[in-house]
Amino acid sequence: MSQIVRPYGDTTGDGMVQLSFTLPISHSKRAEGAAQQLATKMGMDPALVVHAKPMGPDFTFFVVYGRVNHLVDVDAVEVVERDYPLLTPKEVNASIKRALRRRLVVIGACIGTDAHTVGIDAILNIKGFAGEKGLEYYREIKVVNLGAQVSVPQLVDRAVDERADAVLVSQVVTQRDAHLLNTREMSAAFGEAFPAERKPLLVVGGPRFDEAMAGELGVDRIFGRGTTPGEVASYLVHKVAS
C-alpha cells in the first residue's frame, strides 16, 4: 500500500510550507504581487506574502507562507539506501584481515583547486566526525592522506605506488560545478591508468553531491553530507571483502 504525504504545518493534510526569496525589484505593492504570483506558480495556493523588506533600492526580500497541493508517494521515491551492513571498527578490522590478509590501503585527497580538507579529514583523521573515529584509527586500514589541492595525475601516481584498494576524494567547492568536473576528470584518469579489474574503488564525498550520480560520474560510490567514517569503512569492507 502506498503512502501519500503532503507537508504538515499544524494540522494533518494542511499542506503548509514556507519560502523565502529575493526579487531584483524595488519594494512596492506591485513587487509584493509579483512575489505572490511567483509563489502561486510554484504551487502554493493560497500564497500569503507575510514579509517584504527592501534591500537597497533595487532588491526586495520576501517570506511567503502557503498551502501546496502537491502530493508525494513516499514508496515511489528513489534514493540510494545503504546496501551494506554497518560494522564496528573491530568488525571492520576482522573482515579486512580475513579477506585480504594484509592492510587495506586507502588514499584520500581533495583534488583540483579545492583547499577544503574538512570533509576528507573528518573521514580520515583519527579525530573523526560525529563521535566516530576516522579511518586512521582502524588498525587494518593504511591511510595515506594527500591533503588539499592534489592534481589528478599525482593522485593516480600515488594510487599506483601504494597499490591502493580505495581512493577517497572530497570536494567542497561547487562553484561552476567544479566538484562534478573534477570528479569526471578523476574517474577518466583512473579508467585510463588501470585495467578494470585492478582499478581501486573510487569514492567521492561532499555536501553538494547527488548520491545517485555515481554511475554518471564514473565512480563507485558517492557519499553526501553527514556521512560518518564508520559508514565509509563499512562500505569499503563490503566491497573488498565480498
Place this chain on the structure above:
Amino acid sequence: MSRTHAKLDLDPVTVRKARSLARKAGRPIVRLAQQHTTVSVERATLRLAGLSGADGEGTPWANRLLDAVRADVGLEHGAALPVWDALARGEAEDLVTLAQKASAGSVRFEVPEGVRARRARAASRRQVGAGIKQVDRRRAERDRLVKRHGDAPRQPWIYLIVATGDIYEDIPQAQQAAREGADVIAVIRSTGQSLLDFVPEGATREGFAGTYATQENFRLMRAALDESSKELGRYVRLTNYASGLCMPEIAALAGLERLDMMLNDSMYGILFRDINPVRTFVDQRFSRQVHARAGIIINTGEDNYLTTADAVEAAHTVTTSQLLNEYFAKEAGLEDWQLGLGHAFEIDPSVPESFRLELAHALLARELFPKAPLKWMPPTRHMTGDVFRGYLLDGFFNLVGAMTGQGILLVGMMTEAVVTPWLSDRDLALQNVRYVLDAAGGLREDFHPAPDGLIANRARQVLGETIDLLDKIADEGLLDAIADGTFGLMRRPADGGRGLEGVARKADDYYNPASEILEEAT
C-alpha cells in the same frame, strides 16, 4: 582601540611569564628567518623597485628575472647585487628590459665584488627606497582619507566578505555591502592561489570560490571603495590575504595599493596549506615588516585551528598561537593597533554552558591583548544547514563580540556551509549584527563576571594550559611542536611541505635593500 577595565583579574606575573615564554619559543625562529631568504622575498624586493607586468604566457617579469639570476649565481646572495650590477654594466636600461633580456638568455648575471658591489648596493637601495617611499605616501594618504571621511562609527568594525571570482562583479557587491554597513570589505581569494609561486597579473574575471589577488584587482577595488567612502562619509577598509607561497610579494603590492588589512598568520600556511615551515617563517617576517611600514592591520588565523580541533580542548592552542603571533609581529615592527589577533566562536553548541565558555575565551583574549583590535570569527563548524538555528547561533556570536569588546567582527552567515552568501543572507546577517550592537552594545559596562565563577575560572585554566604548552614549545622548539601536530592537529615536519626549494641560506655577502630599509625603521 577602546579601553578595557580588567574583568578577569589575570595575574600579571602569569601574563608576563606567558609573554616571556612566547619570546623564548619565537626567538630561534626569528634567527632562522634572518639566516635565510626565499624566492618570494627577492621577488617582493624587485616589485618594490618597480618591476611589474608579465610575459605573453602570464609569467610575471619578477619571476622571469629572479629565475634567470638564480640560474646564474644562485639565490644566496639575494637579487639586488646581481641585478643592479647588470644594470650598471649596461645590460639594460631598466628592470623590465633586463627581465625580458634575461628570460631570452642574453644577460649573464654575476655576483659583483668591491667597487662594483658597492655601486650595485647603492643603486638598488635608491630604487627600492623609492618604492618604500610610495608605500609611505599610501599610508599618509590613508590617514588623510580617514580624517576627511571619518572612521567607522563604532566598534567592532563590521567585516564582510565578497567572493565572486570576477573583480568587476565584486566591485558593485562590495559597494553595496559598504552601503549596508560594512566597515571592512574582504575580497576572498581564489581557492588555490596560496599554492601558486607567482602573483597573477592584471584584472581577473575567473576564479574558484574567490577572486585572484593581483595588483590591478587591488587597485580597482581600493578605488571603488574610495568612492564609497566619499559617498558614505566614512572610510571603508579593504582586506586581502598575504598568505601562501607569495606572501611577501602580496604584502608589497598591498602596501603599494593602500590595502588596509591583510590576513597574515605566522603558521597558517604551514598548518593548513602544507607549505614548508622555513619558507613560511622567512616569508612571514618580511611580509610583516612591509605591513608594519604600510600601516596595515594584520589579521591572524587562530580561528582556523578550531575548525579542525575541538574548541574547548584546543582553546589554549589559540592563546598560545596568539602570543606567538604577537611576538613575531612586534619583532617585525608592528604595533599593538595593527594586531588583529584571531579567535572564533566554534564551541559545539550542545556542550553545556557553551556560551559562557565562549565568553571566557573571548574575554581572555581581550584582556591578554588589551590594545589589539581582536578579530572575532563566526561559527562555521557547527553550522549544520539548519539556517534558523544558525541565525540564532550567529546572534549569540554577535553578543559575545559586543560583551567582550572585539575590534573586528566578521559577519556570520546563516547559510554557512550551504551556499556562498546570497544578497538576502548578507542583509539578514547585518540586521542580526545591528540588532545586537544596538540592543546590547553597552552591556560590556555592566558585565563583570564573578571572580570565582565559571567564566573567570575557565579563563585562568586556559591561560594555565597555555603556559604549560608554551613551556613545552620553548623547550623542544617550535618547529618540532609544529611537526608533532600541536596546532590544529596538523603534523608538519620542517623538511616537508611545499616551497622548500625556494629557500636559500644567505651567503656572507647577501644584500637586500628592502630588508635593510625596513629594519632601520624598527
